[in-house]
Amino acid sequence: MTDINYRTINVEGVKVFYREAGSPGAAKLLLLHGFPSSSHMFRDLIPLLADRYHIIAPDLPGFGQSDAPKGSNTFDSIAETIDRFTEIVGFDRYAVYVFDYGAPTGFRLAVKHPERITAIISQNGNAYEEGLGDEWSPIQAYWRDASEENRNALKAAFTPEATAWQYTHGVPDISKVSPDGYSLDSLYLARPGAERVQLDLFGDYKSNVALYPTFQAYFRTHKPRLLAVWGKHDPFFVPPGAEAYRRDIPEAIVKFLDTGHFALETHAAEIAAEIRAFLG
Numbered sequence: 001m002t003d004i005n006y007r008t009i010n011v012e013g014v015k016v017f018y019r020e021a022g023s024p025g026a027a028k029l030l031l032l033h034g035f036p037s038s039s040h041m042f043r044d045l046i047p048l049l050a051d052r053y054h055i056i057a058p059d060l061p062g063f064g065q066s067d068a069p070k071g072s073n074t075f076d077s078i079a080e081t082i083d084r085f086t087e088i089v090g091f092d093r094y095a096v097y098v099f100d101y102g103a104p105t106g107f108r109l110a111v112k113h114p115e116r117i118t119a120i121i122s123q124n125g126n127a128y129e130e131g132l133g134d135e136w137s138p139i140q141a142y143w144r145d146a147s148e149e150n151r152n153a154l155k156a157a158f159t160p161e162a163t164a165w166q167y168t169h170g171v172p173d174i175s176k177v178s179p180d181g182y183s184l185d186s187l188y189l190a191r192p193g194a195e196r197v198q199l200d201l202f203g204d205y206k207s208n209v210a211l212y213p214t215f216q217a218y219f220r221t222h223k224p225r226l227l228a229v230w231g232k233h234d235p236f237f238v239p240p241g242a243e244a245y246r247r248d249i250p251e252a253i254v255k256f257l258d259t260g261h262f263a264l265e266t267h268a269a270e271i272a273a274e275i276r277a278f279l280g
Contacts, residue, residue: 002047017065018058021050031057034100038064048272062197073200079108098125104208119225131241143206160186170233170260219248231263232256
């Protein structure tokens with residue numbers, strides 16, 4: 001059995017909840033989740049890796065059990081908090097697993113501190129415009145025109161049905177998808193203030209797209225070891241986004257899985273095996 005500890009620390013006024021497992025003396029692995037989830041999405045992966053790595057998985061500010069970002073609800077604010085969080089917990093050099101919103105968070109850390117990043121695992125974590133699927137159209141409309149009408153149109157993404165769809169779309173056998181993940185996400189999304197935080201982040205995601213050239217320059221300059229392991233039926237971050245990593249990191253390893261956006265729900269064992277082979 002794997003011991004997983006559930007902790008909370010104060011990061012300059014922001015309460016950050018996180019899961020921790022493995023030996024503190026082992027190689028470090030930081031797990032960064034996406035929308036609308038929390039570190040709960042790593043519940044199956046952590047026990048498969050904790051014998052070899054010291055793992056920490058925080059709830060990003062505004063998600064799960066963590067406080068909302070301090071000040072504005074932006075990806076810059078989230079990244080600043082997680083950057084300080086890694087310093088407080090002693091993650092001075094680490095591999096980072098990025099998914100969805102975890103990608104622009106983790107890549108900001110890599111650009112700021114390239115010497116700290118030992119490797120990158122990107123599971124449907126995008127850094128290229130060709131990786132943006134058609135499901136981004138309503139959000140892109142809001143970027144072009146931040147009207148109240150366009151903002152309100154995005155609220156449909158917060159319904160329990162929409163959240164369940166994110167988990168099950170593209171999965172050949174949805175009986176393999178536990179309802180625990182999307183049910184918990186729906187509970188968190190229904191909390192007072194959560195809608196405002198998430199709408200703000202939908203609007204601010206355009207800042208991530210604007211930083212794609214900066215992220216790509218980091219890849220070209222520093223050539224980090226990179227594994228892209230991708231649910232190939234993801235409607236949000238499509239396969240060309242995974243393949244694009246090889247343009248800047250020719251040695252990048254790209255693997256596709258027969259599943260959707262939340263690939264860990266159906267392929268945790270396969271992803272863990274790829275990570276173990278990749279990191280060694």
